[in-house]
Amino acid sequence: xxxxxxxxxxxxxxxxxxxxxxxxxxxxxxxxxxxxxxxxxxxxxxxxxxxxxxxxxxxxxxxxxxxxxxxxxxxxxxxxxxxxxxxxxxxxxxxxxxxxxxxxxxxxxxxxxxxx
Amino acid sequence: xxxxxxxxxxxxxxxxxxxxxxxxxxxxxxxxxxxxxxxxxxxxxxxxxxxxxxxxxxxxxxxxxxxxxxxxxxxxxxxxxxxxxxxxxxxxxxxxxxxxxxxxxxxxxxxxxxxxxxxxxxxxxxxxxxxxxxxxxxxxxxxxxxxxxxxxxxxxxxxxxxxxxxxxxxxxxxxxxxxxxxxxxxxxxxxxxxxxxxxxxxxxxxxxxxxxxxxxxxxxxxxxxxxxxxxxxxxxxxxxxxxxxxxxxxxxxxxxxxxxxxxxxxxxxxxxxxxxx
Numbered sequence: 001x002x003x004x005x006x007x008x009x010x011x012x013x014x015x016x017x018x019x020x021x022x023x024x025x026x027x028x029x030x031x032x033x034x035x036x037x038x039x040x041x042x043x044x045x046x047x048x049x050x051x052x053x054x055x056x057x058x059x060x061x062x063x064x065x066x067x068x069x070x071x072x073x074x075x076x077x078x079x080x081x082x083x084x085x086x087x088x089x090x091x092x093x094x095x096x097x098x099x100x101x102x103x104x105x106x107x108x109x110x111x112x113x114x115x116x
Numbered sequence: 117x118x119x120x121x122x123x124x125x126x127x128x129x130x131x132x133x134x135x136x137x138x139x140x141x142x143x144x145x146x147x148x149x150x151x152x153x154x155x156x157x158x159x160x161x162x163x164x165x166x167x168x169x170x171x172x173x174x175x176x177x178x179x180x181x182x183x184x185x186x187x188x189x190x191x192x193x194x195x196x197x198x199x200x201x202x203x204x205x206x207x208x209x210x211x212x213x214x215x216x217x218x219x220x221x222x223x224x225x226x227x228x229x230x231x232x233x234x235x236x237x238x239x240x241x242x243x244x245x246x247x248x249x250x251x252x253x254x255x256x257x258x259x260x261x262x263x264x265x266x267x268x269x270x271x272x273x274x275x276x277x278x279x280x281x282x283x284x285x286x287x288x289x290x291x292x293x294x295x296x297x298x299x300x301x302x303x304x305x306x307x308x309x310x311x312x313x314x315x316x317x318x319x320x321x322x323x324x325x326x327x328x329x330x331x332x333x334x335x336x337x338x339x340x341x342x343x344x345x346x347x348x349x350x351x352x353x354x355x356x357x358x359x360x361x362x363x364x365x366x367x368x369x370x371x372x373x374x375x376x377x378x379x380x381x382x383x384x385x386x387x388x389x390x391x392x393x
Binding site: 054064065066068072073075076077078079081082084086087088089090091092094103104105107 | 246355
């Protein structure tokens with residue numbers, strides 16, 4: 001009896017949390033920005049976005065080789081196959097500079113996102 | 117060549133350290149090498165399959181396939197490592213007394229060997245698929261530097277395996293009285309770190325939006341990409357800028373596993389307790 005009740009309560013809690021997440025995800029319209037990767041360089045290599053809003057970064061890899069788009073500061077890492085594009089989502093940022101790089105070619109594939 | 121060596125090393129390191137810890141932690145259990153090796157082979161095979169179907173996989177879940185895949189793989193590792201630590205809490209002392217009697221079958225050892233096999237397989241799968249994608253892309257691109265890139269990759273792979281071997285060698289030198297506590301704690305922190313990483317991937321896919329604010333920022337003091345940062349990140353899940361929800365998940369996993377370990381330890385049959393311990 002009590003264990004059934006516990007399971008029920010937990011289900012309700014998880015469901016509530018889930019609905020909350022979905023509603024929030026739908027409510028915030030993200031700022032969409034785009035990066036192009038060609039010859040292992042990002043264009044633009046400096047992006048400006050408003051602080052405090054969720055961001056969606058699309059990276060269009062125009063090289064034949066795969067690249068790993070990575071930023072510890074933005075908390076993203078994603079492998080993008082050659083001639084493919086991929087999108088990562090970033091939570092609202094405080095004003096500041098957030099460097100990113102292409103891990104496989106980090107000498108040339110570098111850039112910074114500036115939240116202001 | 118150096119570039120590809122470093123990249124492959126970084127990818128291999130996590131899996132290699134996990135294998136080093138688990139092989140040390142299974143000391144005294146027969147057939148640990150068979151199961152460990154099986155996990156590695158399974159992981160490598162899986163990594164090749166994932167790399168081949170990468171484009172399809174990555175486009176799944178509205179382009180978030182890669183994040184969902186990583187989160188699923190990491191969660192599996194957390195569950196398996198968690199299971200192992202709880203099993204260890206119950207059988208650790210029994211193992212301590214039997215460690216020197218080789219071939220002595222430890223009750224229930226089979227179960228945790230399977231958990232360890234899966235944990236190793238998924239660790240190799242995740243990191244291995246990135247290595248295969250990276251090296252495969254270089255070969256397919258064939259810009260003349262393929263041979264040197266592959267050589268670099270081999271160096272990186274070797275160096276990563278040495279790191280795991282060194283960790284193993286260091287761990288088995290810990291005196292027996294602390295050994296089980298030390299390895300178990302290490303595995304708990306490792307599991308918590310992987311759990312926090314899984315949450316990171318879910319956030320990147322937009323599936324977790326709660327608690328996204330930064331808990332602390334130690335990027336200036338201890339950068340995660342540096343040598344010490346990388347090691348701490350891999351071993352205990354250190355992050356230079358974790359989000360609140362990542363911190364919460366980390367703490368919850370540590371608390372849950374320690375608690376579960378305490379509970380099963382108290383319920384363990386008295387006969388399992390070592391007369392000397």
